Amino acid sequence: xxxxxxxxxxxxxxxxxxxxxxxxxxxxxxxxxxxxxxxxxxxxxxxxxxxxxxxxxxxxxxxxxxxxxxxxxxxxxxxxxxxxxxxxxxxxxxxxxxxxxxxxxxxxxxxxxxxxxxxxxxxxxxxxxxxxxxxxxxxxxxxxxxxxxxxxxxxxxxxxxxxxxxxxxxxxxxxxxxxxxxxxxxxxxxxxxxxxxxxxxxxxxxxxxxxxxxxxxxxxxxxxxxxxxxxxxxxxxxxxxxxxxxxxxxxxxxxxxxxxxxxxxxxxxxx
Amino acid sequence: xxxxxxxxxxxxxxxxxxxxxxxxxxxxxxxxxxxxxxxxxxxxxxxxxxxxxxxxxxxxxxxxxxxxxxxxxxxxxxxxxxxxxxxxxxxxxxxxxxxxxxxxxxxxxxxxxxxxxxxxxxxxxxxxxxxxxxxxxxxxxxxxxxxxxxxxxxxxxxxxxxxxxxxxxxxxxxxxxxxxxxxxxxxxxxxxxxxxxxxxxxxxxxxxxxxxxxxxxxxxxxxxxxxxxxxxxxxxxxxxxxxxxxxxxxxxxxxxxxxxxxxxxxxxxxxxxxxxxxxxxx
Numbered sequence: 307x308x309x310x311x312x313x314x315x316x317x318x319x320x321x322x323x324x325x326x327x328x329x330x331x332x333x334x335x336x337x338x339x340x341x342x343x344x345x346x347x348x349x350x351x352x353x354x355x356x357x358x359x360x361x362x363x364x365x366x367x368x369x370x371x372x373x374x375x376x377x378x379x380x381x382x383x384x385x386x387x388x389x390x391x392x393x394x395x396x397x398x399x400x401x402x403x404x405x406x407x408x409x410x411x412x413x414x415x416x417x418x419x420x421x422x423x424x425x426x427x428x429x430x431x432x433x434x435x436x437x438x439x440x441x442x443x444x445x446x447x448x449x450x451x452x453x454x455x456x457x458x459x460x461x462x463x464x465x466x467x468x469x470x471x472x473x474x475x476x477x478x479x480x481x482x483x484x485x486x487x488x489x490x491x492x493x494x495x496x497x498x499x500x501x502x503x504x505x506x507x508x509x510x511x512x513x514x515x516x517x518x519x520x521x522x523x524x525x526x527x528x529x530x531x532x533x534x535x536x537x538x539x540x541x542x543x544x545x546x547x548x549x550x551x552x553x554x555x556x557x558x559x560x561x562x563x564x565x566x567x568x569x570x571x572x573x574x575x576x577x
Numbered sequence: 578x579x580x581x582x583x584x585x586x587x588x589x590x591x592x593x594x595x596x597x598x599x600x601x602x603x604x605x606x607x608x609x610x611x612x613x614x615x616x617x618x619x620x621x622x623x624x625x626x627x628x629x630x631x632x633x634x635x636x637x638x639x640x641x642x643x644x645x646x647x648x649x650x651x652x653x654x655x656x657x658x659x660x661x662x663x664x665x666x667x668x669x670x671x672x673x674x675x676x677x678x679x680x681x682x683x684x685x686x687x688x689x690x691x692x693x694x695x696x697x698x699x700x701x702x703x704x705x706x707x708x709x710x711x712x713x714x715x716x717x718x719x720x721x722x723x724x725x726x727x728x729x730x731x732x733x734x735x736x737x738x739x740x741x742x743x744x745x746x747x748x749x750x751x752x753x754x755x756x757x758x759x760x761x762x763x764x765x766x767x768x769x770x771x772x773x774x775x776x777x778x779x780x781x782x783x784x785x786x787x788x789x790x791x792x793x794x795x796x797x798x799x800x801x802x803x804x805x806x807x808x809x810x811x812x813x814x815x816x817x818x819x820x821x822x823x824x825x826x827x828x829x830x831x832x833x834x835x836x837x838x839x840x841x842x843x844x845x846x847x848x849x850x851x852x853x854x855x856x857x858x859x
Contacts, residue, residue, distance in 0.1 A: 342753045343724040389751075390670075444669075445618040470750045471669075473617040473780060474821040499753050502783065502824055541754035544783065544825040544845045551849030554856050563828045570828075570852065571835050 307333040307493055308354055308462065313363035315349055323349040325517040327363075333461075334491045336484070338504045338525065341514035342539035347497045348389065350514070351464045354495070355384040367462075382411055385455035389467040389497075391447035395439040400431055400450060403439050407458045425453035444471040456483070462493040469500045477503060505529065505543035506562050513538045526558055581742055581774045582606035582629060587643035588798075589624060589633060598624040600798040602643070608741070611768055611775045613785050613806070616795035617819035622778050625795070626744055628652065629776065631660040648741050662691075665735035665743040669750055671727040674734065680722075681706065681715040684733045705737040708767060725756035729763070736767065745777040749784055757784055764788060783823035786810065786843055794818050807841040 308331040315324040323346045331337055339347045352358040353365045356372040356379075365372045367380060388394050397403035404425055408418045426432045429449040434442060439450055448471060455463065465484075469477050484507060487494045498504055504511075504525065511528045513521040515538040521528050528534065529546045542550075545566060549559040554574070560566035569575050584604040590597040599621045606612050614622055627633040631652050634641045645652040648663045668674050677683035681702055688698045706712045709729045714722065719730055728748065735743055745764070749757035764775055765788040779785050786792065786806040794802035794809060796818045802809050809815055810826040811833075822830075825845050833839050839851055 343751075343756060345753075443618060443623075467751075469780075471618070471747065471780070473819050474816070475617055475819045477821060499757070500781070501754060502821075505824075536755075539753045539755035541758070544823055545828075547845035548825055548828075548849050551846060551853075553853045563824050563831065566828050567831050567835070570832060571837070 307331055307335075307368060309364075309366040310350075310353070311364045311366070313353065313360045313365060315346075315353070315358060316361045323517055324353075324360075327517075327519055329512065329519060329522070331493060331495070333493055334488065336488050336494045336507065336509040337496070337512060338507070338509040339495065339497045339512045339514060340499070340501065340504070340538065340540045341520075342516075345514040345538065346517040347514055348466055349517075351386060351466060351495060351497060354380075354462065354464060355386055356380040357386075378410075381407070381460070382458070383460055384462040384464065385458065385460035386464040387448070387451040387455050387466060387468060389470065391444075391451045394451050394454075395447060398438060399436050400426070400434045400439055400442070401436065403450060404454050404457055407454060411458055413458075421457040421459075425457040428456075429453040445473070445476060448472065449476065452480075452483075460492075462495070463487055464495045464497070466497045467499065468496065469498060469503045481507065499540075501529070501541055501543045505545060508561055513540065515539075526561070530559060579608060580605050581608045581610075581648060582776070583644075583646045584625075584628070585644050585646075587628060587645060588640070589628060589642070590640040591624075591637065592639050594639075597640075597798055599628065602798070602800055604793065604800060604803075606742075606774060606776065608774055609768060609772045610790045611764065611777065611788055612791045612793060613782075613789040614776060614778045614793050614795065615780070615782060615820045616801075620795040620819075621798040622795055623746070624798075626666075626746060626776070626778065629742075630664045630666055630744060631655065631657055635660075662738060663741050665738055665740035667728075667732055667735055667743065667745045667748055669747045671724070671731035674731040675719040675727060678718060679715070680711065680717050680719060680730050680733075683719055683730060684737050687734060687738050701737050701739075702733075705733040708736060708770065709733045709763065723756075725752055725759065728752065728756075728760060732763075736771075736773075740773065742774045742776060745775060745779075747778055747780065749779065749781055754784075757781070761785055761788055780821055782806075782810070782821055783826075783844075786823075794820055807843060810843075811841045 310327050310329040313324055313327045316322050341347055356375055356377045359373050395403055397406055404422050405418050468480055484494055509525055511525040512519055521534050529543055535542055545560045549555055556569050584602050587599055587602040588597045589599045616622055628645050634653055635657050650659055675683050684702045684705055685698050711729050749760055761784050789806050792806040792809040801818055810822055811830055816822050825848055829839055829848055
């Protein structure tokens with residue numbers, strides 16, 4: 307579905323943001339990208355919808371070289387909700403913002419209405435339908451960028467720091483959306499510092515540091531590697547830390563609070 | 578130290594808003610405390626912060642009942658320039674706060690505007706850079722710095738004004754976890770060294786609970802919980818108010834309800850230790 311072949315990207319400033327990155331993401335996979343500030347995570351995902359084109363190497367989406375495609379064409383397939391919603395919102399009303407891409411993609415009026423209503427209700431934005439996106443709170447703006455993207459139903463959904471400014475209730479909802487995306491066969495890429503949010507999703511984890519992919523594998527394996535994470539300035543999720551410090555423990559770390567509770571209070575636990 | 582912030586029976590409603598954003602709010606903060614403010618989106622946290630730094634009622638008007646005092650000033654009566662020297666604010670994104678050509682010029686900016694004598698500016702900027710561990714960055718251009726460094730420069734620009742209270746609005750949300758932990762440690766050190774009071778809004782509780790003296794939870798404009806962080810995290814109501822309880826605290830609460838004899842504590846290390854002790858007893 308998505309393939310990076312030896313991709314290097316050098317900014318106009320001369321700064322190298324990606325170095326020899328190779329990565330293959332299959333359809334319906336869920337990927338989480340972690341790493342220090344400036345590791346190249348956002349640069350990586352901007353290559354998937356062609357906002358950035360590699361300086362060296364190739365990025366393929368559905369077998370097609372992104373260099374030969376416009377960002378508009380790629381966007382039909384790949385939706386990105388960026389870290390800073392202010393860079394993404396520009397319409398005069400929440401409704402106009404949500405329907406902008408749908409109109410551009412030539413959806414029917416009926417379908418547009420249907421998607422609009424679903425998206426605004428789902429993200430709790432219905433009451434702001436006629437408000438300016440700029441009048442929303444930071445957390446609401448983030449939800450609006452997500453609503454806009456999910457409304458056009460792209461095959462690949464990329465979320466860059468989706469939990470920033472979101473409270474527990476919204477995070478829970480977001481986690482539900484991501485699980486729903488996975489179950490409906492979407493390819494999902496989450497860029498996030500929020501390891502506590504990522505961990506229960508048990509994604510494939512890509513660890514980046516200084517423009518390189520330094521590790522790529524299941525979260526339940528990589529999150530156990532304290533040294534690797536330390537090098538990329540990533541913290542271990544609390545449940546993994548707890549697991550590693552227990553003298554008596556199961557074979558693999560607890561994926562959720564409930565898993566931990568069941569084991570600890572169960573027959574071989576401690577309680 | 579005495580009180581630095583006193584919020585008394587405060588209610589505030591924005592013009593044309595149906596509901597009060599902050600209602601019947603009471604809060605006292607002692608000098609040198611680190612107080613963390615949490616609550617779901619739209620609970621009134623930002624409004625409360627604005628009433629403390631004076632943006633309300635000086636810039637945002639509305640229906641204002643009750644009173645807020647900071648240091649020796651009654652916020653509604655003080656001039657913004659007086660308040661600005663008492664209360665410092667660090668934004669979520671340091672990009673909104675730093676703009677000069679070099680780090681030291683950026684830090685000096687606020688003092689230059691107050692026409693502080695050059696010798697004193699020099700001394701205070703040097704001290705602020707030392708306190709934040711950024712002396713070696715003095716001549717660098719802010720845009721060349723990493724996000725963690727930018728955050729420190731922005732904080733130095735606040736500290737140099739020698740405020741009595743610093744408000745941090747989600748200071749770690751754009752930082753990688755390790756950089757976030759370093760910032761949190763830095764806040765504790767600054768408080769210990771300077772006695773500055775900190776009021777911090779943050780969603781990532783697991784980072785801040787260790788350094789906070791108090792955790793205040795807001796819901797629908799009201800203060801609903803106020804106490805030591807370990808007590809609040811163990812309080813069943815906290816989760817119902819929509820704040821993110823860290824997983825290990827949630828687990829600890831659950832295990833206590835299951836009848837395991839556990840204390841109130843914070844992280845994975847403490848819980849593992851307690852569980853290991855209990856396993857030995859079996």
